[in-house]
Amino acid sequence: xxxxxxxxxxxxxxxxxxxxxxxxxxxxxxxxxxxxxxxxxxxxxxxxxxxxxxxxxxxxxxxxxxxxxxxxxxxxxxxxxxxxxxxxxxxxxxxxxxxxxxxxxxxxxxxxxxxxxxxxxxxxxxxxxxxxxxxxxxxxxxxxxxxxxxxxxxxxxxxxxxxxxxxxxxxxxxxxxxxxxxxxxxxxxxxxxxxxxxxxxxxxxxxxxxxxxxxxxxxxxxxxxxxxxxxxxxxxxxxxxxxxxxxxxxxxxxxxxxxxxxxxxxxxxxxxxxxxxxxxxxxxxxxxxxxxxxxxxxx
Amino acid sequence: xxxxxxxxxxxxxxxxxxxxxxxxxxxxxxxxxxxxxxxxxxxxxxxxxxxxxxxxxxxxxxxxxxxxxxxxxxxxxxxxxxxxxxxxxxxxxxxxxxxxxxxxxxxxxxxxxxxxxxxxxxxxxxxxxxxxxxxxxxxxxxxxxxxxxxxxxxxxxxxxxxxxxxxxxxxxxxxxxxxxxxxxxxxxxxxxxxxxxxxxxxxxxxxxxxxxxxxxxxxxxxxxxxxxx
Numbered sequence: 385x386x387x388x389x390x391x392x393x394x395x396x397x398x399x400x401x402x403x404x405x406x407x408x409x410x411x412x413x414x415x416x417x418x419x420x421x422x423x424x425x426x427x428x429x430x431x432x433x434x435x436x437x438x439x440x441x442x443x444x445x446x447x448x449x450x451x452x453x454x455x456x457x458x459x460x461x462x463x464x465x466x467x468x469x470x471x472x473x474x475x476x477x478x479x480x481x482x483x484x485x486x487x488x489x490x491x492x493x494x495x496x497x498x499x500x501x502x503x504x505x506x507x508x509x510x511x512x513x514x515x516x517x518x519x520x521x522x523x524x525x526x527x528x529x530x531x532x533x534x535x536x537x538x539x540x541x542x543x544x545x546x547x548x549x550x551x552x553x554x555x556x557x558x559x560x561x562x563x564x565x566x567x568x569x570x571x572x573x574x575x576x577x578x579x580x581x582x583x584x585x586x587x588x589x590x591x592x593x594x595x596x597x598x599x600x601x602x603x604x605x606x607x608x609x610x611x612x613x614x615x616x617x618x619x620x621x622x623x624x625x626x627x628x629x630x631x632x633x634x635x636x637x638x639x640x641x642x643x644x645x646x647x648x649x650x651x652x653x654x655x656x657x658x659x660x661x662x663x664x665x666x667x668x669x670x671x672x673x674x675x676x677x678x679x680x681x682x683x
Numbered sequence: 684x685x686x687x688x689x690x691x692x693x694x695x696x697x698x699x700x701x702x703x704x705x706x707x708x709x710x711x712x713x714x715x716x717x718x719x720x721x722x723x724x725x726x727x728x729x730x731x732x733x734x735x736x737x738x739x740x741x742x743x744x745x746x747x748x749x750x751x752x753x754x755x756x757x758x759x760x761x762x763x764x765x766x767x768x769x770x771x772x773x774x775x776x777x778x779x780x781x782x783x784x785x786x787x788x789x790x791x792x793x794x795x796x797x798x799x800x801x802x803x804x805x806x807x808x809x810x811x812x813x814x815x816x817x818x819x820x821x822x823x824x825x826x827x828x829x830x831x832x833x834x835x836x837x838x839x840x841x842x843x844x845x846x847x848x849x850x851x852x853x854x855x856x857x858x859x860x861x862x863x864x865x866x867x868x869x870x871x872x873x874x875x876x877x878x879x880x881x882x883x884x885x886x887x888x889x890x891x892x893x894x895x896x897x898x899x900x901x902x903x904x905x906x907x908x909x910x911x912x
Contacts, residue, residue: 389789596773601763602790
């Protein structure tokens with residue numbers, strides 16, 4: 385097999401159908417980039433889910449002085465003994481792994497770290513923040529039962545399950561991922577049809593050559609390879625563009641929101657995603673070329 | 684070399700057979716004219732030899748191979764042993780004479796050193812020495828057909844099929860074409876030529892097989908085109 389013969393044929397084919405080739409490259413690039421973004425979001429969500437699942441706690445807020453929560457109305461805050469008793473009650477529950485007490489000073493410190501709003505920071509005083517028990521559960525799925533049994537306790541203003549806050553956030557990411565993957569599937573479909581059309585045009589343009597090749601006994605693979613290679617090269621170039629788009633996405637988007645995500649998206653993951661999307665792009669191109677050739681290039 | 688045993692071919696959507704129970708034997712090194720009016724089955728006969736079509740019934744052996752048992756995968760290897768020449772030359776317009784002939788060897792993966800050696804020899808054999816770098820549109824019809832013959836013969840096939848090779852060429856030039864075919868035949872290559880050209884058939888005095896409506900009506904060694912004409 386003569387490599388330079390094949391490559392010159394491929395080059396001629398790509399140049400003759402320049403517009404179609406560009407269409408293929410763009411479609412593959414966008415489709416593969418979206419597929420990659422979907423995969424990147426997916427890996428981010430799953431690594432964050434496992435990270436947070438270990439960390440989620442129930443925050444059991446206690447009534448402070450003159451609290452406005454209905455359950456605290458006209459009741460004095462708990463004294464130290466009562467707090468110790470409540471802590472005892474909560475730690476006694478079989479679902480609970482650990483209970484930590486967060487006093488107002490600690491709460492203010494955490495608030496300062498998490499809050500970016502300087503106006504709010506300047507207004508809020510340590511006394512405004514409630515004391516709380518941070519309840520770590522053995523299994524985060526049991527939060528409902530624990531919440532229910534603590535809710536009635538004297539001196540408890542309200543209970544927040546951190547998991548619910550995270551779930552809304554993950555739900556949003558999940559929708560974003562599904563959208564990216566949905567559009568990616570459409571683009572892959574469009575790319576397949578485009579490649580099929582390009583190969584068909586190419587086969588028509590070169591019907592003289594292929595006719596003679598058939599007559600003089602060129603093997604099927606020799607006749608078909610230039611067409612398949614055209615698809616592969618268009619797919620590869622599209623894949624390179626997709627890789628660039630993915631790297632830009634990683635830098636602009638994922639690093640921008642990294643501060644909110646405990647675990648940043650690593651370059652290893654990005655490299656894996658790029659390799660995978662390129663492989664998918666090339667495989668799609670090869671398959672589309674072969675299927676079209678079987679119909680339009682009788683050997 | 685070519686053996687047809689009771690071969691029939693009916694094309695789809697047609698009730699009249701293109702070939703109707705044809706049996707014929709062509710030996711190695713023979714020169715055979717296939718004559719008959721248009722639609723008598725000459726082209727079908729040639730296409731069956733190349734396994735471009737399959738017969739509906741009957742057996743075909745070419746170069747010792749039973750075509751019905753030849754897998755599609757091996758058809759290209761069969762075609763490497765058969766050269767083909769057509770009425771419309773079928774040259775590549777963007778390649779010169781040398782490149783057109785070399786193309787036939789390139790696409791079956793022959794080494795370049797081999798190509799550089801044999802292509803000039805074949806170009807000389809067909810009488811085109813000195814014209815290797817002409818483009819097809821700079822050549823006369825007769826010269827273009829010589830290029831096509833060089834391409835068909837460059838791989839030294841055992842069989843050369845010619846489908847009305849003189850159909851687009853004036854009688855004087857046709858004689859030159861026939862001389863080349865005769866030269867190729869003398870190297871031991873079996874030549875099977877379908878033609879309408881009575882003058883050529885009569886002058887060559889070779890074996891004549893006449894088809895009419897898909898049937899062999901005459902098979903004559905050292906024959907002429909036909910008494911009726």
